[in-house]
Amino acid sequence: MSPAASGATTTAAVQHRCGSTVGLTAFRSVAHPSRGSTDVLPSRSGVHIGGPEPSTSTQLLLYEAPGCPAGDPQSVPDRLEQATPREPSLSRGNPQVTGCPPVVPKLSPGPGWLRAHADAQGALSGPWFAPPGRWPLHDPGRPGSSITSSRALGRWVPNPFDDLTIGGGALAAAANPFRPGMGRIPPDFGGREDALLRARIVVEQLAAAVAPEFVLYRGVRGVGKTALLAYVRQRARELGLATIHVEADRDDTELARATSVLFRGLEDVAAAAPGLSLAGLATVRSGSRGPELAGRADAERFEGLIGDLAELAGRSSRGVLLTIDEVHEAGDVLLGPLLRAAHAAAQDDRPFGVLLSGLPTAAENLFDEGQTYTERLARVDLGLLDRAGTAEAIRRPFDRVAGASVDVAVLDAVHDASGGYPWFVQLWGEALWDLATDPLHIELPVARAAGARVRVRVDDFYATRWRRVPSGRAQLLVQALAEQGGEAAMGDLLEVVDITHQAASPARRSLLDLGICWAPQRGRLAFSVPGFERWVLATRPAEV
Ligand SMILES: Nc1ncnc2c1ncn2[C@@H]1O[C@H](COP(=O)(O)OP(=O)(O)OP(=O)(O)O)[C@@H](O)[C@H]1O
Ligand SMILES: [Mg+2]
Known part of the structure; x- marks a missing residue:
């Protein structure tokens, strides 16, 4: 079987794997850039369920037209391809590619059957779509029927380890760039230009040893707050900034935990600037094992520690970015001292930046109270992605990583099904990648398969929510x-x-x-x- 041009779709006449009957099965070539090879593999455009006897002059090809009840994501019609074999007779043991016909894209309107006729020369007419029950599968006796005989083959159950195209396989699974999961940085942030711009300004100012404003990102669960903070820290480190991350906790010991995290950060900043004078820093004293925290971790100490951190940033001329996630958990006990100290640092023009994130109600009290130190705190609300945001979050990774285009209809389907909820969007991206049947084009049949997979995950997610x-x-x-x-x-x-x-x-x-x-x-x-x-x-x- 000679492979067709990479990425092209072709059809071939082959002996069916079960070996019992010869039929026509749609084939498509799948390029594997990572392996440097091209395979010609059975297309998933239909399941071959019956076929003609090879010696008959007229053949009827029956393919199960994919389709499910309306409303099911699987009911998106597939693309059907017409085979035009050149060899007049298709005999057993002759698994040859017999033609590279033009592709005839055609949509089936729902469940049913496709049929096509082949004459003695192998030229095909059709395919036509028939709704279920309209044409019986086996109808050798029907007047005018061209069927002389046919029989069901049963389903071929292949092994995914042997056949890499099972459930897709056109794109290497290991290269899948999508990242569904808490706090995981997505390959592309769809629809977050404003949020990223704010962060970029903070990072750039810190890199230039300028005091930035503080930013609080707020949004419901799963909109990407943690991922955004993680990404910004990554970019900040690339620019040589020191980064410290605290995840706030409702627990009583929260301040102790946050303090010890801050303290480790302080040590890192001090260690990276040997010879730096620590004189006058209230919470730090130079010990044989480096700076150590003196005293208890209470609110006052915590505030002092932040102040020292900012002071160190100033003395070492190295910007420090502190990110605090889940601030709604912390309450004012953490936010009060934090913002007071950060505000003071900003007044002294220290290169100390703070990015916070939490649920939509985070820090509401502080704002309501109109504390002066909230003046420097900019609020950025993160909502669901709009259609363009969803499209970008899906389209760009496919384009950049695989050079593949995603059909607009697929992008629309992803947005409609996910509602622009970033975690769902990542699930969709991941499934589309895994189930891709063509390395260069992601089309509706793939979205249909992906939808079925995503739905299982999403239903589990809803069930877990309900249990809470x-x-x-x-x-x-x-x-x-x-x-x-x-x-x-x-x-x-x-x-x-x-x-x-x-x-x-x-x-x-x-x-x-x-x-x-x-x-x-x-x-x-x-x-x-x-x-x-x-x-x-x-x-x-x-x-x-
Ligand atoms: N702009 C975006 N576009 C696409 N996917 C995104 C975007 N932002 C985040 N994601 C993805 O959404 C998922 C959830 O992100 P994340 O855990 O950061 O949300 P969160 O707001 O912190 O949720 P929680 O409040 O539950 O902690 C991750 O899989 C992440 O990769
Ligand atoms: Mg989070």
């Missing part, structure tokens, strides 16, 4: 919110569940604190993940 909803009123609120389409005025919800504002308040708070809901506006409640309402309504999870 406290039983009782919180569950009632979630169900009522689902009925209202996922966003509603609290007043309307309370009418449905028939409880007072006061009685619902703890339940509402727990939903907000858990990140299951958020308040897009005062007095309103909404699910923080798109599609959760559909899942709740469809699944009707265990009643309270």
Whole structure:
């Protein structure tokens, strides 16, 4: 079998693997740039379920047209290809490529069958689409039927280790750039120009030993706050900045933990600048093993430590970037001293930067109180990706890493299904890559397969979310919110569940604190993940 040009689609007449009957199966060539080879492999455009006897002059080819009930992502029609073999007779033991015909893209409108006729010279007419039941599979006796005989082959169950095209395989799995998972840096941040620009300004100023403003990124769970901070730290380190990362914790010991992380950062900054004078730094004294923390880790110490860190940054002329994630957990006990010290450092023009991130309500109290040190804190809200953002997050990695183009219809399908929720977008990207059947083009059939895979993960995710909803009123609120389409005025919800504002308040708070809901506006409640309402309504999870 001679491979066709890389990436091209062709068809071939072959002996079916099961060996019982000869039929026509669509083939496509798949280039493997990483392996430097091209394979000619069975296309997944149809499952060959029956075939003609080789000696008959007219042949009927039956392919199962892929399709599922409406609404299922798998029901996106496939592309069908027409085979025009040159050899008049296709006999057993003659697994030759017999033609490289023009590709006839044609969409089947749903489940059904394709049929095509081949004459004695092997020229094909068709294929035609037939809805289920319209043409019986085996109809040798029908008047005018061209079928002389046929029989079912059964399904061939291949081994994915032997056949790399099972479930895709056109792109090397190891090179998959998509990163679904908490805090993982995506290959491309779709729709985050503003957020990245703010961070870039901070990093550039620090690199130039200038005091930047502080930035607080806020958004519901899964919009990419942790990933963004991680990315900015990476870029900051490339520019020679020292970076320190703290993940805030609700635990009482939070300040102790944050303090010890800060302290290690302080040690690194001091160690990188030998000969630096530590004189006058309240929390640091030079010991035989380097600087050590003196005293307890309370709020005052913590504030002092931040101040010293900023001072060190100034003395060593090396910018320090501190990132603090999950600030909503910390509460004012951490934020108060942190922002006070950072504010003071900025007044002294120290190259000390702070990027914070948390749920939409993070630091609300501090802003409400109008503390002066919040003046330098810019707020950037991270929401769901818009259509262009989703498209970029998918399109760019395929283009950059594989030189592959993604069909606009696929990009639209990903946005519609994911609602622009970044974690879902990564799941989609990962699945599209793994299931790609063509190394250069990602088209709807791949999206259909990817959709089925993503749906399993997303359903699991929704189920886990539901399990985290406290039983009782919180569950009632979630169900009522689902009925209202996922966003509603609290007043309307309370009418449905028939409880007072006061009685619902703890339940509402727990939903907000858990990140299951958020308040897009005062007095309103909404699910923080798109599609959760559909899942709740469809699944009707265990009643309270
Ligand atoms: N702009 C983006 N475009 C595409 N994918 C993104 C984008 N931002 C983040 N992601 C992906 O979204 C997923 C969730 O990111 P991340 O864990 O940073 O969210 P988070 O806001 O910190 O969530 P949580 O509040 O639960 O901690 C990751 O897989 C990440 O790669
Ligand atoms: Mg996070």
